Amino acid sequence: MSKIEEVSGLVIKGKAKLIAAAVQEALDEGNEATAVLDAMIEAMGVVGERFKNNEIFVPEMLIAARAMKKGVEVLKPHLSGGSAGVAGKMIIGTVAGDLHDIGKNLVAMMIESAGFEVIDLGVDVPADKFVEAVRENPDVKVVGLSALLTTTMPAMKETVKILNEQDFRGNIKIMVGGAPISPEFAEEIGADAYTADAASAAQKAKELAA
Ligand code: B1M
Numbered sequence: 001m002s003k004i005e006e007v008s009g010l011v012i013k014g015k016a017k018l019i020a021a022a023v024q025e026a027l028d029e030g031n032e033a034t035a036v037l038d039a040m041i042e043a044m045g046v047v048g049e050r051f052k053n054n055e056i057f058v059p060e061m062l063i064a065a066r067a068m069k070k071g072v073e074v075l076k077p078h079l080s081g082g083s084a085g086v087a088g089k090m091i092i093g094t095v096a097g098d099l100h101d102i103g104k105n106l107v108a109m110m111i112e113s114a115g116f117e118v119i120d121l122g123v124d125v126p127a128d129k130f131v132e133a134v135r136e137n138p139d140v141k142v143v144g145l146s147a148l149l150t151t152t153m154p155a156m157k158e159t160v161k162i163l164n165e166q167d168f169r170g171n172i173k174i175m176v177g178g179a180p181i182s183p184e185f186a187e188e189i190g191a192d193a194y195t196a197d198a199a200s201a202a203q204k205a206k207e208l209a210a
Contacts, residue, residue: 007036010022011071012050014062016063016067019071020070023036033079036075079110087206088116089119090140090205091137091140092107095147098149099123101122114202119140127155128162134172146178148179157189160189175191175192176193177197177201
C-alpha cells in the first residue's frame with residue numbers, strides 16, 4: 001500500500017491520532033501536498049457514500065472529519081504561502097443550519113494563500129451575521145458562502161437576497177459553493193460567482209477582487 005493510500009484509509013477509518021504522521025511520511029516520500037489532499041477529499045467521498053448506504057452513521061462521519069482536519073493541519077504550510085492581505089479582504093462562512101466546514105476551511109486556506117486576509121465566520125452563520133461582518137469591514141471585496149446540504153440551499157438563497165438588499169452591495173462580490181450548488185443555482189439566487197473547488201475559488205476570488 002502506498003503512503004497516499006494509507007492516508008486515505010486513515011481518513012475513512014477516522015484514525016485522527018495516526019494521520020498526522022502518515023501525512024508527513026507521504027510528503028517525505030516526495031508526494032505533492034495537493035495529491036495528498038486530493039486523496040483525503042476522495043476518502044471523504046467514500047465516507048459519504050457509506051453513510052448514504054447506511055453502512056456507517058453520523059458518529060463515523062464525524063470522526064472521519066476529525067481525522068481529515070488533523071491531516072489538513074500537516075498539509076497547511078505546504079499548501080499556503082502567499083502574504084495575507086495584499087489581494088484584499090474576504091469574508092467566508094457556512095450558511096445557517098449547516099455544520100459542514102471542511103470544504104469551507106479548505107477554500108479559506110487557499111484564498112488566504114492567494115493573498116487575501118480571510119475573516120472566517122464559521123458554520124451555521126445567519127444572514128445578518130454576514131451583513132454585520134461587511135459593515136464592520138467596509139473594505140471587504142468578496143463574501144463567500146458555503147452550503148453542503150440540499151436543505152440549506154434555501155438559507156444560501158436567503159443570505160444572498162439579504163446581502164443584495166444592502167447599500168454596500170455595489171462594493172462586494174458574492175461567491176457561492178459547496179457540493180449541492182451549481183452555476184445555475186448561483187445565477188438564479190443572484191450571486192456573482194460559483195466555484196466548484198478550493199483552487200478555483202482562490203482563482204475566482206482574485207478575479208472578483210481585481
Ligand atoms: Co454530512 N452530509 N450531514 N456530515 N457529510 C453530506 C454532505 C452528505 C452528502 C452525505 C451523504 O448522504 N452522502 C449528506 C447531504 C445530502 C444532501 O443534502 N443531499 C449529509 C447529511 C445528510 C448530513 C446530516 C443531515 C446527517 C444527519 O444528521 N442525519 C447532518 C447535517 C448536519 C448539519 O449540517 N446541520 C450531517 C452531519 C455531518 C457531520 C457533522 C457528521 C460531518 C461534518 C463535519 C465537519 O464538516 N466538520 C459530515 C460529513 C463529514 C459529511 C461528508 C461525508 C463529507 C463532507 C466533506 O467534508 N467533504 C459529506 C459527503 C460528501 O461530501 N461526499 C456529507 C470533503 C470536502 C473537502 O468537500 O465540503 O464538498 P466539500 O467542499 C469542496 C467543494 O464543495 C467546494 O470546495 C471544497 C474543497 O474542494 N466548496 C466551495 C465548498 N464550499 C465552498 C465555497 C465556495 C467555493 C467552493 O465559495 C465560497
